[in-house]
Amino acid sequence: MPKVSSSRLLFFTMLIFVLALAACGNDDSTSEEATTDESETATEESADDPETATEESTDESETSTEESAETEPKVTEFEPAFPEQTRAPKVETEAELNVEVVAEGLDVSWGMEEFDTNRLLVTQRDSAELLILNLEDGSVSDPIEGTPEVNNEDQGGLLDVTVAPDFDESRLVFMTFSEDKDDGTLTAVGKGMLSEDETSLEDFEVIFEAEPAYDGTLHYGGRIIFDEDGNLFLTTGERSDDPIRERAQDLDAYLGKVIHITQDGEPVDSNPFIEDEDALDGIYSYGHRNIQGVDFNPETGDLWIVEFGPQAGDELNIIEPGSNYGWPTVSYGIEYSGELINDGISEHEAQGFVEPVYYWDPTSAPSGMSFYDNDAIPEWENNLFIGGLAPNYIVRVVIEDDMVVGEERLLTDEGQRFRDILVTEDGALVAATDGGMIYKVTAAGE
Numbered sequence: 459m460p461k462v463s464s465s466r467l468l469f470f471t472m473l474i475f476v477l478a479l480a481a482c483g484n485d486d487s488t489s490e491e492a493t494t495d496e497s498e499t500a501t502e503e504s505a506d507d508p509e510t511a512t513e514e515s516t517d518e519s520e521t522s523t524e525e526s527a528e529t530e531p532k533v534t535e536f537e538p539a540f541p542e543q544t545r546a547p548k549v550e551t552e553a554e555l556n557v558e559v560v561a562e563g564l565d566v567s568w569g570m571e572e573f574d575t576n577r578l579l580v581t582q583r584d585s586a587e588l589l590i591l592n593l594e595d596g597s598v599s600d601p602i603e604g605t606p607e608v609n610n611e612d613q614g615g616l617l618d619v620t621v622a623p624d625f626d627e628s629r630l631v632f633m634t635f636s637e638d639k640d641d642g643t644l645t646a647v648g649k650g651m652l653s654e655d656e657t658s659l660e661d662f663e664v665i666f667e668a669e670p671a672y673d674g675t676l677h678y679g680g681r682i683i684f685d686e687d688g689n690l691f692l693t694t695g696e697r698s699d700d701p702i703r704e705r706a707q708d709l710d711a712y713l714g715k716v717i718h719i720t721q722d723g724e725p726v727d728s729n730p731f732i733e734d735e736d737a738l739d740g741i742y743s744y745g746h747r748n749i750q751g752v753d754f755n756p757e758t759g760d761l762w763i764v765e766f767g768p769q770a771g772d773e774l775n776i777i778e779p780g781s782n783y784g785w786p787t788v789s790y791g792i793e794y795s796g797e798l799i800n801d802g803i804s805e806h807e808a809q810g811f812v813e814p815v816y817y818w819d820p821t822s823a824p825s826g827m828s829f830y831d832n833d834a835i836p837e838w839e840n841n842l843f844i845g846g847l848a849p850n851y852i853v854r855v856v857i858e859d860d861m862v863v864g865e866e867r868l869l870t871d872e873g874q875r876f877r878d879i880l881v882t883e884d885g886a887l888v889a890a891t892d893g894g895m896i897y898k899v900t901a902a903g904e
Contacts (some may be wrong), residue, residue, distance in 0.1 A: 510735050524548070526563070527865035527869040528861065533770040533820045539813050542861045544790075546816070549856055549864035552836050554902035556867065557714035560596045569618035569681075569826075570633075573625060573652075578880070581633065583615035588633070589778030590656060593886065593898060598733045604659035608635045611791075612675035617645075618682050630721070631659060634680040634691065642673035645680050645694050645712075647723065658736040661725030662854065665723030666740075666833045668712035670705075672697045677748040678764075681826075685754075685761075689726050692717040693743065693749035693763060696785065703786050706745055709737035714785060716749065716763065716777055717743040730780030739788055745783040745811060747773075751879075757840050758860070762815075764844055767791035768799065772824050772846075773814035786813035790819060816862040817856070823847035826878030826890070835884020835901050836904060843887060852876050852889055869897065 493584075508767055524547035536807035538544045549732040559878035570580050576593040586608045589726075607614050614636030622630035629651045637646035650662030677695030684690060696714030706714025717740045718726045721731060723741035725732060734740050751764035771791020775783055787823035788803045791871040806813040816826070826845040830838040842855040850873055856864035869876070875892035882888060 462777075466641065469483035471550060472606040487695075491845070497517060497708050498600065509689040515784040525690075526632070527867060530816070530820050532793055534762045534790065534804075536802075536819070538790075538817070539805055539807065542863065544817050544819060544886045546855075546862045546865040549836075549854070549866050551854070551866060552837060555835075556900050556902045556904070558898045558900075559895055560593055560888075560898045561591055561598055561896040562894060564598070564896070566615070566876055566877065566892045567890035567894060567896060568616065570878050570890055571886065572880065573621045573631075574884050575883060576689075578888070579619050579621070579631065580896070581616045583617065583743060584610045586610065586635070588619065588631075588659070590614070593882065593888070599656070602652070602656070602658060604662050605633070606635055606646075606648055606662060606664070608639070609638045610636070613678060614643060614675055617678065617680035620682050620684060623684055623688050629654075632721075633766070634678075634682055636675075636678050636680075636694065637667065638663070639667075639671040643675065643678075643689075644668050644671040645678045645692075647682065647690070647692055647719070649721070651688040653868075665721070666692065666717075666719055668694045668717065669716075670691070670711055670713070670714075672699075672702055674699055674702070675759045677703075678745075679749045681750055681752040681763075683752050683754070683761075686759075687726075688721065689760060690719050690721065691752060692719065693746070693752055693765075695748035696746065698748070702841070702856070703747075706747065707782070707787065708787050709734065709741060709744065712738060712740065714748075715741050716748045716752075717762075739748070741778055743777050743781050743783065745787070746775075746783050747789075748817065750889070751844055753827055754792050754841070755842075756829050756831040760860075762827075762829075762842070764827050766823060766825075767817065769794050769796070769823060770817075770819040770821050772818040774824075774842075775812065775814050778812060781904050783814075784809065787811070790814070790817045791821070815860060821848065822851075822853055822874075823849075824878070828879045828881045828887075830881050830885075830887070832881055832883075832885035834904065838887075839867075841883070844881045845879050845889060847875040847877070850874050850876065852887075868899070872897075 526545040526547040531736040559760045568583040569581040578591045587601035587841040617634040647663045647666040650659030676698035679694035681693045682825040697705040705711040731737035768791040844853040851867040878890040880888045889897040
């Protein structure tokens with residue numbers, strides 16, 4: 459056997475070692491590429507395989523699903539136009555609240571306005587009385603004289619109240635009411651001066667009538683609010699019955715409309731149909747059912763309204779001048795009989811109408827609303843509060859970028875039909891009820 463030197467032996471040993479290392483490195487590289495390829499292939503297969511994709515999306519949605527504020531089953535089979543349009547996630551107020559009954563034993567308290575710090579004008583629908591309520595001690599004045607005669611059958615009577623932006627100088631009070639005419643009733647707006655001793659309305663006059671009159675006693679609408687220019691927005695109902703409700707779509711009738719008028723009852727010059735010879739000059743928007751809540755969003759300045767649907771389909775809308783909101787051509791609700799409305803068309807935009815920002819199914823019967831433009835309860839700032847008649851609660855709506863992202867139901871155990879909502883200068887949330895009670899909600903300790 460030939461003899462191998464120690465130097466050659468060392469050389470061959472080192473060569474074998476280097477080759478072995480190289481082989482190991484190649485294996486690791488191949489393994490990494492294979493892992494990457496498998497991962498990409500799996501991703502492509504998930505996207506192409508509907509069964510796999512459905513399973514994955516279902517798992518994700520089940521993980522991210524939030525509890526809705528609405529716990530009752532839907533009345534209809536309609537689907538929302540976008541996910542945030544109904545059944546928003548449930549939210550809860552973290553601050554401890556103090557709930558106080560300020561007054562009770564009143565009539566149906568339909569409208570309220572703070573005209574002096576912690577002092578409210580409150581309308582009594584059925585008796586057509588206007589009262590002054592002191593929120594600090596709960597005292598209620600005698601009825602103010604000089605209020606108009608009203609038709610108080612069913613939903614009629616003395617409705618909303620507000621004061622002129624320059625009230626401290628003018629003393630002007632504006633009210634809506636259902637007025638008798640020869641051929642029926644209509645929603646009217648009137649104004650008068652509150653006397654210095656606060657016992658009477660002087661020189662009360664009717665400044666606007668939402669014609670035509672109709673021989674019925676339902677759906678007067680009747681909310682009023684001043685804009686930044688000192689003009690009035692008025693809401694009306696379409697008077698409920700079929701076929702008169704069809705006139706919500708007609709521009710030659712003030713039924714089912716948002717109306718924009720001056721303090722003298724004249725159309726505002728910038729109204730969208732002012733140049734249309736076939737339209738009434740006071741119309742601002744149309745295609746509404748029965749609007750009983752209105753306020754300006756403090757973040758955007760936009761006018762928001764809430765209106766009754768039929769059975770389900772109550773709507774929260776942002777009002778755009780000249781726009782049609784679809785009633786009774788489309789609705790997310792159904793007839794009280796259970797029948798479909800107009801063959802069950804719910805999608806608004808596809809028909810050329812404005813989609814509601816939000817709708818309720820089942821109904822909340824919304825009446826009276828106010829944005830919380832205050833920081834007394836910081837987590838409520840710019841939230842919207844709406845009275846609920848059936849079921850009985852106050853709805854708190856959390857809004858981001860004009861979308862409803864949360865909903866809470868307050869005072870659910872009180873068993874009251876909440877007719878109107880107001881936020882005072884001090885940040886108290888005040889609610890008036892059909893049962894003649896006035897609630898004040900504040901942060902505990904305030």
